[in-house]
Amino acid sequence: MDQNKVSKNIESRRYHKHYEGSIWRRTDWGPAIFLSVTPPIAIALTVWYFMTEPFQWWTVGLFVFFYYATGLSITAGYHRLFAHKAYEAGFFTRLFFALFGAAAFQNSVIKWVVDHRPHHRYVDSDRDPYSSTKGLGYSHIWWMYLKAKRPKYEYWAKDLLKDPILYYQDKYYAWIAVFMGWVLPALIGWAFGSWLGGLAIAGFLRMVVVHHLTFLINSAAHFTGRQTYSDSHTAKDNAVLAYFTYGEGYHNFHHEFANDYRNGIRWYDYDPTKWLIRCLQFFGGAKNLKMIPEDVIIAAKMKMDEKRAQKKLTSRTAKAQAEFKEQLNYLRQQFAQAQERFRLIKEEYDNLKLQAPSMGQMSQQMQENLQALKAEFKYARQEIKMVYKQWRRYCRNLQLVEASI
Ligand SMILES: [Zn+2]
Ligand SMILES: [Zn+2]
Incomplete structure (x- = not known):
């Protein structure tokens, strides 16, 4: 044609x-x-x-x-x-x-x-x-x-x-x-x-x-x-x-x-x-269904929460603003660390899965490695979610964001 x-x-x-x-x-x-x-x-x-x-x-x-x-x-x-x-x-x-x-x-x-x-x-x-x-x-x-x-x-x-x-x-x-x-x-x-x-x-x-x-x-x-x-x-x-x-x-x-x-x-x-x-x-x-990695999605949500919170904070005292900043920096650091772990484990897991032959032909050692990484990956995912929950709770308690997630 x-x-x-x-x-x-x-x-x-x-x-x-x-x-x-x-x-x-x-x-x-x-x-x-x-x-x-x-x-x-x-x-x-x-x-x-x-x-x-x-x-x-x-x-x-x-x-x-x-x-x-x-x-x-x-x-x-x-x-x-x-x-x-x-x-x-x-x-x-x-x-x-x-x-x-x-x-x-x-x-x-x-x-x-x-x-x-x-x-x-x-x-x-x-x-x-x-x-x-x-x-x-x-x-x-x-x-x-x-x-x-x-x-x-x-x-x-x-x-x-x-x-x-x-x-x-x-x-x-x-x-x-x-x-x-x-x-x-x-x-x-x-x-x-x-x-x-x-x-x-x-x-x-x-x-x-x-x-x-x-x-x-x-x-x-x-x-x-x-x-x-x-x-x-x-x-x-x-x-x-x-x-x-x-x-x-x-x-x-x-x-x-x-x-x-x-x-x-x-x-x-x-x-x-x-x-x-x-x-x-x-x-x-x-x-080949495409999905954006969970950490990227949560990071975007946190950024928007932060924007909303910052707007409301302008009417609060200087002390409250300083405290918020401190807590924000702490949680940001926690999130960055959790995200880093999440990404490294995901990369390792994906690489191992790519190299691995079908489940039946996999060596015992390889199967164990894959299972261990899977568990670690699950844990890293939970960790990211926990930091986000902590962040939401903190903002909610200060009435800086709406109650619903
Ligand atoms: Zn569209
Ligand atoms: Zn549109």
Whole structure:
């Protein structure tokens, strides 16, 4: 395939020299009309269905299936796999994401990624395609109503242009989207006895719901929530939002550690995208799941706590400030030592595991060494967590940080 030709075609369709012109000339009519007319069509079809046919429970099941299949194809596929390379996936996994991702009607993978990667690189600036500094509405939907100078495809999505699945998904995107997103639910509905039920509920209504819920990640997740790991960007962690966005509500973590396959890192954080990726790994459809080392994550959290504490400390006495500084230095030292031990043991453990043949062929001595290192590693991990807990307790007692971690 001629990649230059492909990327030039993609670019010329999106690029417009009248970028600075009047609102009419700047309007990107295709997406503007599509995003404006699909919600009323969805409502009209749903009303038509409920008025002309008795309610059937299978429509709910079909809605739920398409809701998760298309939404998770955006979050686990378009986002964490294709845009961030947070893990590797096999042919069928990528094919599934390409097919059901298209049914979400959010563009081809390549175009989606070319908007998303600059969002991370230039977050909150003018070069961020959905910069939150331009307002909640703009970052939610208006940015798609306007023509934009698209970033270079060869630069932003060079790796993806090589994948035949993504190449053909982009080339036949509209056909795939219409078939997977509208025709398929209508056909399944027809098999169950109502093509209208399938099309209205699992086709249009589901599409509009998934649209606006996933758009919340660009809008609300940059406006409300907690800056747990960094305040160098507007992204926020928001557990409530995670329920509506397939786990993508932990957006502060994501902007800070974008290559991690998780967004909600605690086991109880609602992140179905993370669970799906783990299931795929179990069944052989995904491998090399990337995770940011725990010490790096805790260090970022401590830094943010410190910032918050410092702000509150300005109103305290000089004595209290001096005491805090002393305790802070002590805990920092403890953390640095624990971190150093953690890293050395991890390195040693990883090296030994790399050299080691399979468990059955390993010598007795080697097995014992590995077990010993594993125990030491566990201990070093606990140590890091303990220092952090100590630090949190100290700040909490002085009412310098909020109670929740
Ligand atoms: Zn963001
Ligand atoms: Zn991202």
